[in-house]
Each structure stands twice: as structure tokens, then as C-alpha cells.
Amino acid sequence: MAGIESRVPSIWTTGWTDILNTGTWRNAIAVHQKRPAPCHGGCPVDGEIPVWVQQVRNEDFKAAWETLVENNPLPAVIGRTCHRPCEGVCNRAEYDGAVSINALEQYVGDLAIRKGWVFPVPPIELDQHVAVIGGGPAGLSCAYQLRRKGFRVTLFDANPELGGVLRYGVPEYRLPKKTVAAETRRIVDLGVNVISGQKLTGKDLGKIEQEYSAIFIAFGAHRPKSLPQFPDDADRVLDGIAFLRSVRLGSPAELGQKVVVIGGGSVAMDVAGSALRLGRQAEIIALEGREVMPAPEDEIEDVVAEGVRLIDGAMVKTVEAISKSLRLHCIKVKLDPDTPIGVIRPLEVSGTEFTLEADTVILAVGQDPELADWEDQVRVAKGMVEIDADYRTSRQGIFAAGDVASAERFVSTAVGEGRKAANSIAQYLGQPPALRDVTAIGAAQEPDVAFADINTFYFPPRDRSERDKVAAEVRKASFAEIRLGLTDEQALVQATRCFSCGACLECDNCVYFCPDMAIVKDSTSPLYYKVLEQYCKGCGCCLEECPRGAMGVREETK
Amino acid sequence: MSYQIDEQKIFNSGHAACPGCSEALAIRFIINTLGSDAIAVVPPSCIAIISGPQPLSSMRIPVYQTTLEASAASAAGIKRALLSKGNDHTNVVAIAGDGGTYDIGFQALSAAAERNEDIIYICLDNEGYMNTGSQKSSATPSRAYTTSTPAGKLTPKKNMAAIMAAHNIPYMATATTGYPDDLARKVARAMKIKGGLRFIVVLTPCLTGWGIPDNAGPKVSRLAVESGVFPLYEVENGQSYTLNYGPKGLPVADYVTRQKRYRHLSAEDIEFIQKEVDQNWERLQVKF
Structure with a gap:
């Protein structure tokens, strides 16, 4: 008996499994990572x-x-x-x-x-002085970013008040003046020197170049495009941008009772909505079908709900003057699907002719930059100031962005370009590239x-x-x-x-769903967690259970 | 939403469960909720494998490996021995698979429930004898493939939750790994209710036996709940029913088509399973 008892150990278990290395089973390991949304x-x-x-x-x-x-x-x-x-x-x-x-x-x-x-005061003050020409979204954004970096900035604007298209284009019912004023004021308060009511021309460039270390051109696009079928009849055919400006200035242009707006973009919607608010009857003729019109769907929806009649997929072929009004001979069109991107070629649908009567026609078919006296100063291509990827024009020290240099006519795009141009200008003036722009490239x-x-x-x-x-x-x-x-x-x-795509919110799902307890919280890690390589078997449950895609997988070859 | 689960570190890394094993995940929340003042009883099963190759253990509590038919009896014996030594605080928990619960250990379990032994019994139900290579058990659901039901099982799954509730034990609950906070809460609840048999059946998808990817255990277990295949509920004293997570109107097809054990199903088979699930739910629904 005594002999048998001695063969039975007093403790059967001598240790824990955590000395084992189950990590050797895997061929891929989970990694926490910040991924772009x-x-x-x-x-x-x-x-x-x-x-x-x-x-x-x-x-x-x-x-x-x-x-x-x-x-x-x-x-x-x-x-x-x-x-x-x-x-x-x-x-x-x-x-x-x-x-x-x-x-x-x-x-x-x-x-x-x-x-x-x-805004906080700039951390440093630099001696270099940058001239920003144009106080619209691109100019304001650039001036702001340059000021934050410590540059001296003078902002020239032709209008009495800053804001450009925000102040003189977009109607009050979409963007109140007081909002524009409050946000532009805050930029000016950062120490931007503003010279308003003064329109600079290409001829002034030489003089400004002498006084400033760099120049940013962003005076927008104000020359309306025209359509050959409409007569040069200032009483009955108006330009959309000029009309919106007149409304913004408080003295709206004279309109007849029946207004027809030509165009399918935001400006056309704004013109129609404004005409309606002035007590007029408004119709819009757009070349594109409603789903592909350049105006965002909700802007179209707004004016249609307010009572504007939208005739999409149609164009005006000829215009006939009859007594006080105009008769528009129109036809339905389809857009040629085989044209290259950016080119629109309408194909007439025969038998769909119709006519419209208009007391006033307002053209809102786009506008080009006014570059007549700039062409001999900087290189111009396709009706815009030519710039490279860093917003540099052909002339040293002169940069440009916004509508003057881009066909992408969105205010937020102009704000973005103003910021990137400011970074280019700062680099041109000897500042290192912004850190976040460097990391953004990596990410x-x-x-x-x-x-x-x-x-x-x-x-x-x-x-x-x-x-x-x-x-x-x-x-x-x-x-x-x-x-x-x-x-x-x-x-x-x-x-x-918000899913918070790719950005961890420390929900701990990766910790809880690991059958191997191979993920632990790590307050020293910028990604909050640590994967224990000794135990991770590479099942991927943590990835699957991460609500927001803030984890990835790294293959391992042994 | 994020989970807040209070865990003690009783279950160790380095165990031998397959990558992504739901059973290991279930054991984690069971053992880590029970804490250090507990003794586990485990019959032959994957749980025995996971608890550790001798002489190592993955659980920092005493674990007794008993025979396949005797988990409930062994646990009851240990509990009575502790009581006779004056220890009324240590929780004794039997953790067995569905084979050891629905089939082979059923007599011992039913008897322990009838005697209302003061133990916790947790069944990790992966719907078959998965440890021996996927043979059918009475927990295998209708039409599911196992190596012993190669054309799909012809009879439905035994309703263990209803059977145990019918023993009028103090606590019966269903749980699954896709809802870890719910599982941990039910274990804590079972610990709190003393003086009788407390039973929890935990649906634990078996990655190899069900034919699902390593990362899909929790997701598939949630689909089982949301499609009504496995509603999560609690029953106290055989009469007080509480629904925790019920069907969300998901068709059962969303659940079965993700699993290779169902890949032989025809549209009619899926329709058949859908009807069965609907019927079960109708029968259960009235109790809440």
C-alpha cells in the first residue's frame, strides 16, 4: 500500500498553460491601426x-x-x-x-x-509679407492659414465687404450675411490687414511684387458665359451672377413677371429661388436630366417644392422677340454618352419641340475668370490661370487657387485649395512642410x-x-x-x-472577444492596445468584432 | 455601445483550443466570473482538452476530470463533501458539452436537478460530438450534417432548456458567446442564487464541426439569436420567464447558409427549418 501511495504525486498540476507559446500556430497577427475614413x-x-x-x-x-x-x-x-x-x-x-x-x-x-x-494668436511673428488678392473662400482660407503660421498678410478685395461669392453670390436664405460677417471678422481679427474696395489688375502686379514676399491670386470667376441663341438684350436677358449680386446689395435688378432661368447648377437654383422670393414666377431649363444636373439634389428639391417649374433635359434652340416678352423655342435633349469626361454634347430628341414665354431670361450657365489684363503677367490656359500641383503660377513667387485657377466650382474646394496653397507659399518662403501633411501622405x-x-x-x-x-x-x-x-x-x-470608421474609440471589443486573452489594454500605446505575440493564434475574431475597422492583419512567414 | 465585463484572471492564455474557439471564449467568461473560490468538474470533451494538458492547467482553480456520464453526480458529491467540511462558500460548477449533458450525462443531471443539488451546471452546446470528429448528439438540430448523419439529421434538437426548466430548478438560462456580457451576467446570477441546481446552456459554435471561418464564432452565434433559432432567456423556479434577446425577424436562411454543415440543404429544407423555428418561438413566446 505504502508503495502505491508514493507513486501518486501530492499535486497533479505543476503549472499553468501560460508558459506555452500558442502564438507559433498562427500565420497572421492582428494589429491595431488607425485607418482612413x-x-x-x-x-x-x-x-x-x-x-x-x-x-x-x-x-x-x-x-x-x-x-x-x-x-x-x-x-x-x-x-x-x-x-x-x-x-x-x-x-x-x-x-x-x-x-x-x-x-x-x-x-x-x-x-x-x-x-x-x-482663433489663438499666432505662436510666432515672421517678417515676410504675403499679398492675397481676393477675399472669397480661397483667399480667406489662405490668409488665415498664412497668419496662423506667423506671416504678415494683406488681403485685397474689390468689394466693400469680404466674402466674395459667399457675400455677393449665395442668397441670404441659404447663407445669412451675418454668418459670413462673423466668420470673416474672426479671420481679420487674427491680424490680417484688409484693403477692400480696391480692384487690383494685372498691371498692379509688378508693384505688389516689390512690396511682398509672395502673392496669392484668388479673385474668382466673374465673367458670365453667354449663349449665342440669346440676343444681347440687357433689359430682358440678365446674367445670373449679376442678378444675385443685385439682390445681395439690396437693389434687385428689374424683372418681368415670368422669369426663365437657363442652367442646371447651384447658381441657377439660387437665381430661381430668389426670383420666386421677389414675387415672380420662375422656370428653370437645364440641359442635363435631373439626376445628373450639377446642382445638388436637395437644392433642386428645395426650389421645386417652393413652386419653381423645372424642365430638365431640354435646351433653348432659338429666341424670338414678341412685343415685351421673349418666346423661347425649346427641344428636349439627351446627353451623348460617348463624349469624353467633362464634355457635354446634347442630342436633340425629334418631335419634342415646345415653346416658353419669358418676360425675363436669366442665364446661369457658368462663368469664367476675368483675365484680360493678367494674360501678359502669368500663363493662362483654358481660360484660367495655369498652376502646378503646388499652386504655383508660371511666375516665381505668385500662387493661385480657387475659381480663378480651377474648374471645380465649389466653395469648400476653394477653402481646401486656399489651405494647400498657403502651405506651398510657406514652403516657398523657407518654412518646413507642415507635419500633418507629411503624415497624411503616409496614412x-x-x-x-x-x-x-x-x-x-x-x-x-x-x-x-x-x-x-x-x-x-x-x-x-x-x-x-x-x-x-x-x-x-x-x-x-x-x-x-457616426461609425468612427478606422478610428478606435476604446470599446474593448478586441479584448473581450479574444478566446486566448491575447489582447491587453496598454495606456502607453497610441493605439490603446497591445497584442501579445506569444498567445495570438491569428483567428481574427478581434478584427471581425471591431465595430469600426480600426484593426488590420499582418501576415507572418516563418 | 461597449461592453463592461468584470473579469478575474482565472482562465489562462496558452490553452489548446482551436484558433477562434467559441468554447474557449465561453469558458473565459464563465471561469473569470466564478472567480478563485470555485471547483470545476469536467467530463471528457473539448473542455477537458482546453483545461490543460497534464501537468499544466489553463484554469487557476481545482479542476476534476470525471467520467462522461457523471458530471452532475461528481459535482454534487464534491459540494456535499465541502459542506460536510463546513465550507458553504465554494461554488462547484460542472462544465460539460452537449454529449455529456443531453445524452450521456442526462440521467445524472436530471437526478441532481430532482434532488436540487447546490451546484452550477453549465452545458457548452456545440450541437454534436465535435471533439471526436463531429458525430450527432441529441443536441444536433434538424437537417444538420454530422459524420453520423451524412444526409442531415432527421429529428429535431432536444429542447434541453425546456426540460431543465421543467425540473423547477431555481435558475435556468440560455446564453451564447456573441453576447459576452449577457453570459457573464447569467453566471453571476447563478452564483447569487444558492441552494439548488442552477443550469445554463451556452450555444458555442464549433468552427470545424459547423464549417465556419475562424473569426465567425461570435457573429454566427448572434445570427442564431436574431433568427430565432436560439433565443436568450432565463427561467426562475420553473415559472418566471424573462426574455433577454429574442428573434429580430431575420430569416433562418441568414443563419444556416453561413455554415457548411447545412450546405446540402434545399430551399424546402430551409423552409422546413424556418417552420420549426417559428413553431418553437410561438410556443416559447407565450411564456414571457
């Missing part, structure tokens, strides 16, 4: 959208505003006017509707104005988070709610703003809807 890639100002939206969610509104104005000093303005490519690529669009990013931006921008938040190699990378179980469906609008019947009676900003509650709901 599609909204960021789509943003014309390279906005850190997932970052500031989460700051809104955490109710840290000041921080959200500070993140926003890193890239865009006009959030209240852009929150009303952006064409919203971010929402077009938002991963939530495939689920229950894109996050209302633009409305959130307006919310934060408006809050900053109400709270009187100001861009990682693919955007796709909808398939999102684990929707963690996001209960919640309908997209846009800003409320004043009822069409009410809003068409005045120029008061039609879109009501988000309420506090709506803003938080929107921020909560």
Missing part, C-alpha cells in the same frame, strides 16, 4: 471628420470646433454651402443613411459664433475603411435626420434662412450615428 478622403478641405464628430459626441464642442478650423476657418459657412462629398461616401449611407455631417458642421460653427470663440497608403469592415451589430439602426426646413409655403415668401440648424439633441444623435 472615407469621409476624410472625400473632404475637399481634408477635414478630420471622424475626430471632430466624436468630439461632438463627447460634448466637447470647443475641441470639435478647434479640430474643424485646423482645415477650414469657415465652418458655419461651409456647414451651409458644402456640396457634401463626405456624405456621399459615408459608410453609414449603405446602412440607414449617411451621417448628417454638413448639418453637424453648421451646428458647431454656429455654436462658435454664439459663444464668441476666437494614405492604408485603404479607406469600407462598409464591409463595419460590424453593424454594434450600431442599432437610427434614421438619418437632416436639419428641419421652414415649410415651402412659408419660406418662399421671404429671404429668411430656410434651413433650421440641428437642435442640441439632434446634433448628439447625429454624432452618435
